[in-house]
Amino acid sequence: MGAGGVIVTVCLNPAIDVTYRVLELSVGRSHRVLEVHARAGGKGVNVARVLHQLDEPVTVAGLCGGATGAEIAADLQRSGLPAAFTLISGQSRRTVTVVDARDATVFNEPGPPVSAAEWTAFTAAFDEIAKAGRVVVASGSVPPGCPDTAYAELVAIARANGAAVVLDAEGEQLRHALGARPDVAKPNAAEVAHLFGRPVTTRQDARDAAQLLCDSGADAGIVSLGAEGFVAVTPSAVFDVRLPRRIRGNQTGAGDALAGAIARGLARHDPWPELLADAAALSAAAVAVPVAGSVAIDVMAEVRPGVVVQKV
């Protein structure tokens, strides 16, 4: 294992996430930015941050380039997060979120172009990184130029190296990667609905969708209902998972915390009911914190005993 983590998160399209606080956002006007916050983000980075906060050894693998890529690498180093990036010639993206007293308005730059040679170099590097990992989390957007089968290739490489895979992807990436048989597929509900062409609103919808994820190749499928908890179809049973109370806050980081908790449970070989209850509590603990990639440890501890995991 060496310095590498037991868990490897993949972040193909990392970003510098910038937050601007302004008095009031008004279209067509000029604004003085009162405060600037910037830190490295992207789903794979946020999953790694959560695991790091839980003292789990974790490594971020991905692509980065340009001045923004250098900022990302420097920020991860400051955060104590080991990273193994393949350098690309394009410039990594930034996101800008403008926050005033009422709203958050988000601007997402497009990802940098990735050449075929750069993608090949990354898969070779990932083949080495995966050898040291017990679990790989493959999540988040894929920059332009990567093949539609990017995640499918990474799932195959991870499995060939004996690592379990948690997949949180979308669109064609998700469709192809399911065929590569990830251990757990955990796309967000909107993506599952899009993939299978059917709405996911009720608990029964979520169960059906999770089953379809398994039918498409995943060993287990997890579909979230946000504050209502989630549904897991596993090789041994189908589980309904419910939180003891509604947590107020920011849903954006909940999916990343869920993915991180699943990876942690797989790495420990936890039984499904325990893994799922931990995952629900950690996801709630992420909602309680306004910024993605952080969890409120006290909320996790408080919520955990009340999580209900029910075999269906």
Next chain:
Amino acid sequence: MGAGGVIVTVCLNPAIDVTYRVLELSVGRSHRVLEVHARAGGKGVNVARVLHQLDEPVTVAGLCGGATGAEIAADLQRSGLPAAFTLISGQSRRTVTVVDARDATVFNEPGPPVSAAEWTAFTAAFDEIAKAGRVVVASGSVPPGCPDTAYAELVAIARANGAAVVLDAEGEQLRHALGARPDVAKPNAAEVAHLFGRPVTTRQDARDAAQLLCDSGADAGIVSLGAEGFVAVTPSAVFDVRLPRRIRGNQTGAGDALAGAIARGLARHDPWPELLADAAALSAAAVAVPVAGSVAIDVMAEVRPGVVVQKV
């Protein structure tokens, strides 16, 4: 002179100016950025770009720091603009302009903090740079931590080295710097109105304000009326300057082009009427281009013969 320019522009608070094109800006929503443009900006940089486009030798002197500072230096190098920056430990700012089909919405980050030692280091460097310059253009905002007398000090240093000074400042910086006797003061009309506590709307208002700039210490005062042209109070005479036609476009870069043209005329020892006519034409040529720091050479050539410079 060496590699340095005949004209030195001061840019104490340079920026990376980023433009995001989006389909439609909607407060509280998430936006895919369709196009990203980024280039070094700030008034001193934009004045230098205009002069460079006219093949005038020019050097940008200023403060920059952090990753954004490195981006600024790299972008100026790509543009072929010699720069002499004093490095500071703070991070230079970015500006983000979000453009959709109807509006431009601007977010200006605050400038980096500048320590007393950094300011002293810059004034020492500027003392050397000014020796090589025939004209200094001191324009734009001043980052926090610099003294209120920052521009006053630079005007004094430039004059002690035999360089003429064009001043385009605001607030306390303007007030103090006028006392250091710049050759030409060319603040924008809103700043002049603020400084003297009286509106500048009519041509007579502009004439009075320009006279007050001279009474406050400037050898010459120029006050612009936007598309209506400008008024210049010089040691020899008072001039009304009018454009032959209204130029449609973006007023933001007009003031920087005006400052650049004045500096160019001073460097050449042009007589006032010729200098002012050139400045009016160049300012119009800047309005014709959507981005600050660029001029439409054909518009300048077309407008120039029709500019009317009238002794009052």
